[in-house]
Amino acid sequence: MDGPQDGAAVTAAGFGVKGPRGWAFRGVDVDAAPGSLVAVEGPSGSGRTCLLLALTGRMRSAEGTAAVGGFRLPRQMAAVRRVSALAQVPGVTDLDPAFTVAEHLRERELLQRRFDGSLRGLLRPRAERVSEAKLRIRTAPTAAGLDLDALPKGPRTAVRDLERVEALRLSLALALIGRPLLIGIDDTDLKLADTERAEIWAQLKAITAAGTTVVAVCSQVPADLDAVVMSTVHPHTTGPVTTPTDTDKETADALTEAGRA
Template sequence: MGDLTEGAAVTAEALGLRGPRGWVYRGVALEAEPGTLAVLAGPAGSGRTSLLLTLGGRMKPGEGHAAIAGLRLPQQAAAVRRLAALGPVPGVNDLEGTLTVAEHLRERRLLHFSRRTPRRSVDQVLGLTGLAADGLPGGLGTPVRTLDPLQALRLSTALALLGRPRLLCVDDAEERLSAEDREAAWILLRAVADSGTTVLATALDAPDHADVTVRLESADAHA
């Protein structure tokens, strides 16, 4: 597809995290090659968000081993954070509704410029995520609060991809989406993986588009 990014391999063995109320997740095994769409599937309370943030270098596991592009977790979590980007993660990096699409893109682009990291152009990320300016009521000047859930997913993903990450982490990829839009969301994430970036996404159930699925149980199963 061109503009290929070298994705990060993701591995985990017997990975677990224990919280104040018991195990959040436990015994997780995962092996995903670069450019894979891997889905962490399970019901609410199964620890899927915590596992996603762990593999993105944002949470410290309590047991087991994991590595992202050969970088061990949690020992090299800071290095993992430099190559892994968070797409939409509700409650962690929500879009600012008062800003426009263009303002969000400008802010994120300036952030990556200041860090002198490799980056994609705005046109590249909009093309990859299918966020067409002519499909928005006010073009790129559209306020984010007026976007529908699928458009918001496309924007959050585009923002994450500006820094050309090797790993993209997306939480609750299907949240608030209709059946038709859920299919469009998975096609979007499949396209990102096909471009070379490894994608980790959480969902209630894994779609047919997934290359690898980790099925998580409810917290009661770890008691």
Template sequence: MPPAAGPDARGLAVETAGLSLRGPRGWVYRDARLAVPANALAALAGPAGSGRTSLLLTLGGRMRPTEGTATVGDRTLPAQARAVRRLTALGAVAGVNDLEPALTVGEHVGEALALHEGVLGRWRNRRARVRDALDRAGLDADPRTRAGDLAPDEAQLLGAALALIGRPGVLLLDDVDAGLPFDLQERLWERLRAIAASGVTVIASCHDPAPAGDLARIARLPGPHPERTPR
């Protein structure tokens, strides 16, 4: 059993009611249903085109739904999207906040420290602070490694480490099983459960939730709405 969240835990409960998003070609996702307690791990599962990424962006206050509402802690979407953006953080999401392949792991962390704490945050006890950030996410990588040389699971954990520097209440991760065999997916889900137990709610999208086993609450999105089928 994972350790309980500490006294400084900031994990927030997330719940949706009729949450839906319609685009020019039909429904991106429709009536998405989640009920995730604080400090829990949730697997948001669905096939390609089911709207997983868009739903994560909605829950992070970065995309406005067409219908329905969601609550993140005591804040409501879409009305309080700005406040929700301050309470949530995205891991590395393709096309949104990709890792820079040419930068090292340590350089990525240094940039994140500077962003959240000012330029002095980049340099103050830099080596120890970089290691602390990586340890919280469970990333055992040399800070001198370039992001482009990381394995897919390591890249996911680096994205999580960067997001956690801001101490969010909800961590949102996308396509966590992409490019990974079953056994590495299982290990990644175990690591994500440990992150949640440290005091943050984790919602991670995936194609297949089976490797998560009993570690995560499962929320499933159906395949693309017929109106979105390519002509």
């Protein structure tokens, strides 16, 4: 089993994404060390999801420079995708409401081995590979703060029966199964009670403390949160670079492409 690894450093200067309808965002700067919690703050329609997709190699940038884990964007988007994972991005990481929690975890682990496993890993003894798979399935929910035993039917609970915060934690657990250097999570604070928001931010901090870099989209960063804050509002304007309608269309197009990546 692989040992712990450092997260990915995230840097950007004058970073921007432009589509057929105009700029989704532009002029974004950041310098985050490995294992940082990076909060992307902005109102809905400001291009914040596009920024998340761009920093995880799922959307091509149009100006400025950026690097994730030493890989340059957009030239090395495929490499960035290999070291990053997404959680709770509508249209990309949607959970199947009919699947149980256990089924989602098993499916993700199988996909991880099938598409992301190294040749060396595939040649290891089957018993060793099965043991590691079970370990990943067991430890990922814990790292995401998802208590399987506390669910209505334990691991056999269907997604449709999960509370929103539980579904968010499951999506986060699925991202953690691949042990990425960077996790991008969308809508971190959407439709959560204040106590739930505080719990999720604390969980994300715990994940970064374990070494993984986290980029989290939110509408408002808590005042007491120790994080690197990015904004999708251009520094030379008083609002989003494009109108919300245009940006929402760009995001929808980006989500379609990200789902294919």
